[in-house]
Amino acid sequence: MHDMADNTRAAPPAPPGPGRRLRAGAAGRAVAGWAASFRHRLRAGEAGSLPVLLVLALVWIVFQSLNQNFLSPRNLSNLGVDIVGTGLIAVGVVFVLLIGELDLSVGSVSGLAAAVFAVLNVYHGVPEWLALVVAVLAGTAAGTVQGFSFARTRVPAFVVTLAGLLTWNGVMLAVLGTSGTVNLDENGLVAMLTNYYFTDDAVAYAVAALATGAVFLSSYLERRRRLAVGMPHRSLHDIMVRTAGVAVLAFATAYVLDRFQGLPLALLIFLVLVAGLDVLLRRTHYGRQVYALGGSVEAARRASLSVARVQTAVLAASGTLAACGGMFLASRITSVSQSSGSGVLLLNAVAAAVIGGTSLFGGRGTTWSAVLGILVIQSIASGMALTDTPTAVQLVITGGVLFAAVVIDSLSRRSQEAHGRA
Template identity: 75%
Template sequence: MRRTADNARAEPTAAHAEDPRPRRGRAVAHALARAAERWVTVSRHKLSAGEVGSLPVLLVLAAVWITFQSLNQSFLSPRNLSNLSVDVAGTGLIAVGIVFVLLIGELGLSVGSISGLAAAVFAVLNVDNGVPEWLAAIIGVLAGTATGTIQGFSFARTRVPAFVVTLAGLLTWNGFMLSILGTSGTVNLDENGLVAKLTSYYFANDGAAYGLAAIAATIVFLVHYQDRRRRETVAMPHRSLGGIAARTGALAVIAFTGAYLLNRFQGLPLALLIFLAVVAGLDIVLRHTHYGRQVYAVSSSVEAARRASLSVTRVQTSVLAISGTMAAIGGLFLASRITSVSQSSGSGVLLLNAIAAAVIGGASLFGGRGTTWSAALGMLIIQSIASGMALTDTPAAVQFVITGGVLFAAVLIDSLSRRSQKAHGRA
């Protein structure tokens, strides 16, 4: 039926029209539902192809935190979480360097000795010889870079497996450390010095922690958005805007919650800020630079990389050099935590924890898979176990058993995922 003029006049005016906000709300809900459905579909496809991602790591971390929180209500307290964020930095930085070595399918065994050597060089230069702290710290880090470069060049040129070269380095650099420390055996650092403040300084202003959380969420959104635009331009599969928003929102919730808890104690630790900056920076190097693509190319096939005119020797040497540098920086952080360097520096379970952190976090022992965030997540799990054990007065032996079990599970998942990927590829 055709509308009449009276009918038209009887229609509601713009002021009395239906409120469009409910329709917008339904549209947003539908968009989020489609994004969630797509995420589930993609996740199922990745799992069937053996691409487990970081899901197992996050589940293990959640299980560890829930378990220890139920045993001791102080586990997730601001004080303990703040101490946890500082404790992960030293060994975590060493684990980040190990990820580079694991990516090319090799294993470095000398990072513990290199960390002790770098700390000893710094301590003797600064305390015993009066060299300014900043200069002594740089020389200590360069000592780690030099040892890593020597090992990397030896491995790349002789083609002797890296674990053999670094095993020899473990003994050699430990001997150098003992020689540098001399008969005294222990050097105490200035508790108010530059290196000591690496793990003792906190940004008390609440804005520092919240600002870091906001910056992290913004960077994640921009990186994923730019990646989406780049993939969309060349007609490659890409994340939806809803998926990017959901991922960014989840990270923002975690980041701002962490900032709130840190501010309830002493504020943002300098050690955590440096650690996250290094992890994020090296992640960008691996994922978004020509050098990073070369590392992954060598990890896939050394022979194919050579045929593609890549300098395999340079890449392998540089990977071990980065590992040595990170070990040296981690050694300074470990010395900062106890404000001393001794003949036991770099020994004990340090090497095992660093390797375990990288593997537990998702780096593959078979090469080709892993990110710097793998080391961060793995170290968080290991340190959470250690912290929970200390709060519950559990014997150290149990801690080793649990950490070993988690490591074995990570290697098992890695092996099974590789088999699934090969089977999926053949299919």
């Protein structure tokens, strides 16, 4: 009986075949390699967007626990529109921070652009599209004047733009005159910037699919270029993981937006501009000059770069984006007043760029830094509004997050210097 029991006992499972072992081994090596590379980047002070993503996740978790409407489709959709105006201004601040300088005039320039548009369109009957173009060009002109002054006199940019803050605010008040508040057409072109939504669900999902495809194609082509010249490059596994992460985020965002009113036009314009400017900075000769200038002005000058021209162009870009941001802010409330561009707008724009990961020392950061930073700041503001928390507390929390970002930037800089990368 004992022998029969032994004979009828289930046989042990067969060992995995060589194919399964190879696949498991390759996956394990890929994960281990990614983990080792990540730890090395952290030790070298290259944490990337991880700190701000953790802060954003913490903010969302806390406010969702305090108010169940925080992560509702309605509130997230409003959040997506609210970040656009200040976010565009913050992107301009990123350009200036990349060369190791600071633009303090962006708030006043945004108010000036909005005032120029309102007076031309409402008081002088200029068509909206033409008034919009002139308003944006006014911001470009203001930035160019400041950039030329900074580049030629070599006075620190924050001093030049501090003078610009006062000057452009005065010009804005002169443009508005005694009119006070100018109400815009609530059904006009500018009002549509923040009031129009693509209600068809397919539009949001199509944009998500295009974004995913663009990320994969960009990463793959970059890998091929680096591989062709023997430079370090991402593995196909890393590219696929990155693309999958973007796909999850993009389609989840599309799903949430479609549960309310659909994809906001303002958010679409914002993301397209940010992506285009990111390509400008990371894939063009001009962008490489900006980063080189942020690394060392003297080294850039010895490399025969036109330092003055790049400095002027960077301040001009900042003024242009400030004007665009000012138009979106005016569109949100469909009015322009003598207080446009004032208050905490400048502080929020600078804080968004720094919180998002742009270095105060220059040479490190992307346009997406501004997106992450303004998302953190606006999430705090939105959560505070839902929980009826005083504005004073909001400012304290935002200031604390900004201070933490500056400390992380400083520690990262020291770590890079220790590793010979700064």
